[in-house]
Every structure is written in structure tokens, then in C-alpha cells.
Amino acid sequence: MKECDFLIIGAGMAGLTAATQLHGAGHRVVCVDKARGSGGRLSSKRVDLADITTSVDLGCPGFSATIPLFQAQVREWQAAGCVSVWHREHAEAMGQDATELFVGSPRSSSLTRYLANQVEIDFSQRITRLEYQGGRWYSYSGRPGTDDEEVCFSVSDAVILATPPRQAADLLPQEHPLQEALQSVEMIPQWVVILAVKGVVAAPERIRDTLRAQDPKASEGLTECIYDVTVDHQKPGRVNVPGFQLWQIQAHPDWSAENIDLSPDLVCRTVIRELEARLGMSLEIVSQIAHRWLYSLPPDQKLSSSQNWIAGERLGICGDYIQTDHRSGKSGVAGVESAYLSAADLVQKIKLQKSANFSDPS
Ligand SMILES: Cc1cc2nc3c(=O)[nH]c(=O)nc-3n(C[C@H](O)[C@H](O)[C@H](O)COP(=O)(O)OP(=O)(O)OC[C@H]3O[C@@H](n4cnc5c(N)ncnc54)[C@H](O)[C@@H]3O)c2cc1C
Incomplete structure (x- = not known):
């Protein structure tokens, strides 16, 4: 004891x-x-792809630092080598106040x-x-x-x-x-789907723009089902597995709440179907995981x-x-x-x- x-x-x-x-x-x-x-x-989460072991972020894709106390702490972590700046376009695209996002690095x-x-x-x-x-x-x-x-x-x-x-x-x-x-x-639940996609399909900005343009009804997200797509190895420090992309797809919180009891397999299939339909192409998926976060985000x-x-x-x-x-x-x-x-x-x-x-x- x-x-x-x-x-x-x-x-x-x-x-x-x-x-x-x-x-x-x-x-x-x-x-x-x-x-x-x-x-x-x-x-x-650890992922084995084409004989290379890499990992993919299962939850928060990147975070902001807006208060001086936290900004000073993040600078210390950067100096210690466990946090890096992520590209700022992402923060702006998601409508966040911050101009920069940070990620743990290399994962x-x-x-x-x-x-x-x-x-x-x-x-x-x-x-x-x-x-x-x-x-x-x-x-x-x-x-x-x-x-x-x-x-x-x-x-x-x-x-x-x-x-x-x-x-x-x-x-x-x-x-x-x-x-x-x-x-x-009442915490907000959220499904997250990780896909290992064969081939280099597109830059994340293009995936986002294409999805968003096709579903103007979707509020605060890309489509009614998909909230955001992140290509994981584009973050700093990640291992790039040649010929593959690792995508993290955050399901929309509203869609997640309505579909919280679906099986992980059905969630993957629904998200893949939605992506293929919106992007107008079929995706060669070599590995897929759906993770249910029962407590993803706090309420207002x-x-x-x-x-x-x-x-x-x-x-x-x-x-x-x-x-x-x-x-x-x-x-x-x-x-x-x-x-x-x-x-x-x-x-x-x-x-x-x-x-x-x-x-x-x-
Ligand atoms: C998909 C997703 C996207 C997100 N996007 C963003 C974003 O863009 N920006 C941002 O800033 N934040 C984002 N977040 C939120 C961010 O990740 C969280 O706010 C933050 O990590 C919460 O930290 P925490 O320590 O409060 O809780 P947690 O990280 O949930 O830690 C709680 C810990 O308690 C442990 N635990 C629970 N019960 C027990 C028990 N009985 N015994 C022992 N251990 C237990 C759990 O295993 C867990 O490790 C996102 C989260 C998710 C899931």
C-alpha cells in the first residue's frame, strides 16, 4: 500500500x-x-505500417496557449523538446482565436x-x-x-x-x-476515427476545403458527420511512412451524441463512406480504428x-x-x-x- x-x-x-x-x-x-x-x-496510439512503427494522436490534435502563465509554460516545454509549434493555417481554419497551435512532439x-x-x-x-x-x-x-x-x-x-x-x-x-x-x-462525447490510407491523397487543407464547400449546412465543422480531418504526419516530429497517410477524423460532436452506441466498425464505415462521397474518390484503407471518447469536451x-x-x-x-x-x-x-x-x-x-x-x- x-x-x-x-x-x-x-x-x-x-x-x-x-x-x-x-x-x-x-x-x-x-x-x-x-x-x-x-x-x-x-x-x-502505436501503429505498424509497412514494417515501420509509428504512432498517431488519438485525442486532442493540437492545443492553443492564450494566457501568459500557460504561454510561459509552453515555452519551457518547447525548450525541453517535448512540444513543437504546429502550422498556423490550421488554427485559423478552425476559427480559433489563437494564431498558433502546439503539439506534443514527436507524438x-x-x-x-x-x-x-x-x-x-x-x-x-x-x-x-x-x-x-x-x-x-x-x-x-x-x-x-x-x-x-x-x-x-x-x-x-x-x-x-x-x-x-x-x-x-x-x-x-x-x-x-x-x-x-x-x-x-455534462461532458460532450465524440467519436474519433483513425485511418491509414494508401497513397498520398491530398493535403489536409484541400481535404478540409473540399468537404466544407460541399456541406454549407454543417455548423462548426466540415460536414454534418465530420468535424475535422488531420493528416497526422504533417505535424512536427512525426515519422513519415512513405506511400501512406495517417488521418485522424474527429466526428462532429452532434453526430457523435446521436450515434454514440454504434459499433466501432459501423462508425468507421460511415465515416469512410462520407469521405469517399465528398472527396469523389475511393480510398484504399489499410488500417482503421474507431475510438469513442465518452468525455471529449466540456460543456460551455x-x-x-x-x-x-x-x-x-x-x-x-x-x-x-x-x-x-x-x-x-x-x-x-x-x-x-x-x-x-x-x-x-x-x-x-x-x-x-x-x-x-x-x-x-x-
Ligand atoms: C477528439 C478530441 C479533440 C480535442 N481537441 C482539442 C483541441 O483542439 N484543443 C484543446 O485544447 N483541447 C482539445 N481536446 C480536449 C483536451 O484533450 C482535454 O481538454 C485535456 O486533455 C483534458 O485533460 P484532463 O487532464 O482534464 O483530462 P484527461 O485527459 O481526460 O485525463 C483524465 C485521466 O484520468 C484517468 N482516469 C479516469 N478514471 C480513473 C480511475 N478511476 N482511476 C485511475 N485513472 C482514471 C483517465 O485514464 C485519464 O488518463 C480534445 C479532446 C479530444 C478527445
Whole structure:
């Protein structure tokens, strides 16, 4: 059983930001994730193509940095070699405020792996529930996909839930006051389809323009079914497999919500059919994957950060669904930047908590 000051559940951008900052402040931190590697929605998937092993980004294709605090952090990551600038045409084409996008390099998960290497972390551990007893938190885990009995995974002074809100609510003791607030945040689901296409079909800008021109009805996307297409190896640092293109197709969130229970195979077939019809050509697909993100994007109405730290119990929450005070343009910040800022805001509150009785790191 692990013993620590902070147990952090979730090794995505929010959890790893909290973990590295608290570790840097001298606290004993253990981070845990149910997946086999770091990243959460910033993860990548290994692909074998024509005897070459490469990878493709499975979630977020690229992120923006609009707030000085996050911009400074991104510059540090660039200097460390785990983040690169992606071409700006993409950001403009998607109507984002930012003029630049950033990506983990050489793959999306390189960024979270860089952070994960700085802290103690356990993968393939799904935390199943939490108990608060005698002023300490006990976490219990079981191995995903196995019949392992539940075991006590850790005892800690504090817990930070860095998972999507519904998953965080499920871990809390019954009738915990935070549960209702967490359950009220309806994350938006999204299908993502990865296609390995034989031959060099077209530049991504042309694919986008062709699709968009044909479906003027589609709001905020390329067609009613397809939200965006990214040719993965055009991002910096990616391995180019000669004669192939790796496409990441994000299904439209509205279409995804309506078709969330389709089989992955049917999702692939529908997306391929749509692409072929719109592009007016048949595609030679050598490999295909459909991934269902049940919690892809937060809703417009996020949870206020006033609820992100319960000092008495030493219980914190962070993630992209939490609204911090930062504003970018007319709206709040989005996605990865929002996940980072929510964790930084939480750590700031923890540091300011005078009555905190954590073991003194000095
Ligand atoms: C298809 C797609 C497109 C996107 N596009 C953009 C974009 O253009 N720009 C942008 O900024 N953002 C985008 N995003 C959103 C961005 O990826 C997220 O906002 C950000 O990565 C969220 O980080 P997080 O740490 O809050 O959560 P997550 O990355 O979801 O991390 C949560 C972690 O918790 C783990 N976990 C959950 N339950 C448990 C448990 N019981 N025990 C242990 N571990 C658990 C999960 O395995 C996961 O690793 C996109 C996301 C997707 C999926």
C-alpha cells in the first residue's frame, strides 16, 4: 500500500500538472491512472505500417496557449523538446482565436510522458472508490479487465481527482457534497476515427476545403458527420511512412451524441463512406480504428473553481471542465490550456492554505 501526502487520480494534463507542481513544492505525491500510459485525452496510439512503427494522436490534435502563465509554460516545454509549434493555417481554419497551435512532439503523449517522468506514477490501476477515515483518505483499486479483488491502493493526507467529472463523482463516498455538482457537468462525447490510407491523397487543407464547400449546412465543422480531418504526419516530429497517410477524423460532436452506441466498425464505415462521397474518390484503407471518447469536451457551462478545494477534507478537483478566472477573448480558455490552469489554480490554493497540516517539506 502506498503512503503519501497527495494521491492524484488521473495522469492527463490536469493531474500531471498538479503532480509535478506539488512534487516541486516538496510534497510526497503518487499519481495513478487506469490506462497503460500517460496522457488521457492527449494520448497517442502505436501503429505498424509497412514494417515501420509509428504512432498517431488519438485525442486532442493540437492545443492553443492564450494566457501568459500557460504561454510561459509552453515555452519551457518547447525548450525541453517535448512540444513543437504546429502550422498556423490550421488554427485559423478552425476559427480559433489563437494564431498558433502546439503539439506534443514527436507524438502527443511525449508531453505528458515528460511530466510523468518527474513523479512517482502507477499505470493500469483503476481506482474504484475512496474512503475518508480519521482525517486520511484511503483509495481502493482493481486491475481493469481482470477479476482481481479490490485492494487498498493508498493512504494519503489529501486526494486530487483529475478525471472527467462523472468519473470523479463515482469515486467519492456516498452522498458527498461534491457529488451533485460533479454529476451536473455534462461532458460532450465524440467519436474519433483513425485511418491509414494508401497513397498520398491530398493535403489536409484541400481535404478540409473540399468537404466544407460541399456541406454549407454543417455548423462548426466540415460536414454534418465530420468535424475535422488531420493528416497526422504533417505535424512536427512525426515519422513519415512513405506511400501512406495517417488521418485522424474527429466526428462532429452532434453526430457523435446521436450515434454514440454504434459499433466501432459501423462508425468507421460511415465515416469512410462520407469521405469517399465528398472527396469523389475511393480510398484504399489499410488500417482503421474507431475510438469513442465518452468525455471529449466540456460543456460551455463549466464548474466554478470556487468548489475545487475542500480544505477541511483536503480534497481537490481539477480538469478542463473547471472554470478558472482566466479569460481569453470573449470566452474562457479551452481544452488543454484549461486543464493546466485548473491544476495550477488548485495548487496555488493548496499552497495558500495556512491551516494545512501536511508534513513540512522544508
Ligand atoms: C477528439 C478530441 C479533440 C480535442 N481537441 C482539442 C483541441 O483542439 N484543443 C484543446 O485544447 N483541447 C482539445 N481536446 C480536449 C483536451 O484533450 C482535454 O481538454 C485535456 O486533455 C483534458 O485533460 P484532463 O487532464 O482534464 O483530462 P484527461 O485527459 O481526460 O485525463 C483524465 C485521466 O484520468 C484517468 N482516469 C479516469 N478514471 C480513473 C480511475 N478511476 N482511476 C485511475 N485513472 C482514471 C483517465 O485514464 C485519464 O488518463 C480534445 C479532446 C479530444 C478527445
